[in-house]
Amino acid sequence: MPVNILMPALSPTMEKGNLARWLKKEGDKVKSGDVLAEIETDKATMEVEAVDEGTLARILVPDGTADVAVNEVIGVIAGDGEDASAVAAPEKSATAPEKSAAPATPPAASPPAAAPAPAADGGGKARLFASPLARRVAKAEGLDLSSIKGSGPHGRIVERDVKAALAAPRPAPQAAAAAPGPAPKPSAPPSAPSPVSDETVKKFYAPGSYEEIAHDTMRKTIARRLVEASQTIPHFYLSVDCELDALLALRETVNAQAPRDKDGKPAFKISVNDFIIKALALALMRVPEANVTWTESAMLKHRQADVGVAVSIPGGLITPVVRAADTKSLSAISREMKDFAARAKARKLKPEEYQGGSSSVSNLGMFGIKNFSAIINPPQASILAVGAGEKRVVVKDGAPAAATLMSVTLSTDHRAIDGALGAELLDAFKSLIERPMSMLV
Incomplete structure (x- = not known):
């Protein structure tokens, strides 16, 4: 019996993806575990594996096809003993196939596929099939x-x-005949202004004065999530300055004492950002009421501190998550982040490596940014924006002195973390940064 290869859902929110390329061609023999194709999502490139043996009889969606809906049939495998050339393309997608090709890593449950052919409902009315x-x-x-x-x-x-x-002209509705009675109440204004159309925006610029670059899937997803976060999460901001001199001295000592291989290369090199990740994780465990996620029915109180770290990649950014960062050594966090950064740039992160998390770190200090406020990454309830460490004049023992200070701003979901609780979390973080030796014991 032929087996449909369906477009997999590689994350809970995925509705469509791009079919980057087929690694098998029609007529090729396949066995369970063979990689059939590569699927591009907004964040990563994933592999689709065969779950049965047979012959790739039909490729229905060619290489390079964008915006393929989840559960759309992209190919067909003929079973052993079947004539692959006689296998026809399916008339409709199976809503509950017994077997189908699967992504190399187990995805979150995907929404049920809508059958693409019209059918009648119980009242004889034709059902519409739409993504x-x-x-x-x-x-x-x-x-x-x-x-x-x-x-x-x-x-x-x-x-x-x-x-x-929507772009096609639509006839204006006919005015209803006037009738006696009270005047109708004016309709309420819309809750938000309608977005300005592309053509309207272009009218502000002279033709030929710009280059039009189509948005890729990543940029569209980033835009959608940022709008969602800013419109649905009531943000609250808290800032504090942390003195870095003790941390910088400890970092230099730790890196100088790192074991070296036969070529003299150190086993690790701890960065300031590694200390920041560890400090935020420990602070979340010290203030467990802030290690939470808001839902409409309940507060999710996390048992460990999973810290996301914003990583810039071509075309956007991604936030891989250091799981249970409070339990990991600085060297382990350093190695994990170097691996994440390399695979993120190659778009090889797995969905479970960048989904979830308790809170996040966004560090623009390396670009010389002094301070900024970051937008929360749903479903998390906080994010820490980290600025550059710089020499400033401070007062110590009643006299001016030079110190290296780093400004950080905590953005919180005010539904989950009130001002006093956010201040407590930020105070715990500041204490760990300024007394870094406590992170080593």
């Missing part, structure tokens, strides 16, 4: 999906169909 994104856009714009002809697989309505319908 979740198309339904959401249509609902937001007040557009009736039944008036749209789908261009997706087997007539499925996809996002581009909805956008095309």
Whole structure:
């Protein structure tokens, strides 16, 4: 029996991805565990493995196809003994296939696939088949999906169909006949202004004065999540200066005493950021009420401190998570972050390596930024923005003195972390940074 290869969901929020390339071609024999294709998400490139033996009979979605919906059939495997050339493309996606190709790492549960062919509901009314994104856009714009002809697989309505319908001129509604009675109440103003269209924005600039660069999946996802975070999370900010001189001296000593291999290369090199990750993790454990995630029904109080670290990569950024950072040595955190950074730039991180987390660190100090406020990365309830360490004049024992200070700003979800609790967390962090030896015991 032929086995459908479905577009996998590689994260809980994934609705579509790009099929980067096929590693097998039609007619190739495959066995369980063989890598069939590479899928690009907004954050990483993942491999799709075969879960059964047979022959790759059909490739339905070619290399380089963008925005392939989750659970769309991308290929078909003919079973042993079946004539691969006789296998036809499926008429519709299976909603609950017995077998399908799977991503190399187990993904979060994906939403059920919508059958792409129309069917009748219990009342004999034709059901519409549309992608979740198309339904959401249509609902937001007040557009009736039944008036749209789908261009997706087997007539499925996809996002581009909805956008095309919105761009097309629509007849103005006829005015209702006047009738006696009280005047209608004016409608309430919209809660937020409608976004300005691309064409309107372009009118502000002279033709030929700019280059148009299409957004990739990563940039679209970053934009969507930042808007979501800023509109749905009530941010609250707290700032403090931390003295770094003791930490810098300890770092120099630790790095100088690092064991070396036969070529004289040190086994590790601790960075200031490694200390910051460790300090935030320990502070979260010292103030457990701040090591939380808000949900509408309950507060999730985490049993360990999983700290995300913002890493800049071409086209955007990603936040790999150092799990149980409070229990790890500085050298272990250093090695883990170097591995994360290298694989992040190659887009080889696994979804479970950048999802979740208790809080995050965003460090722009290496770019000379003195201080800034960061936007919380949902579903976390806080993020620490770290500025550059710089020499400043401070008062010690009633006299001016020079010290190396680092400004940090904690952004918190005010639903989960109140001002006093955020201040307690920041005080615990400052204490650890200024007395760094406590992080080694």
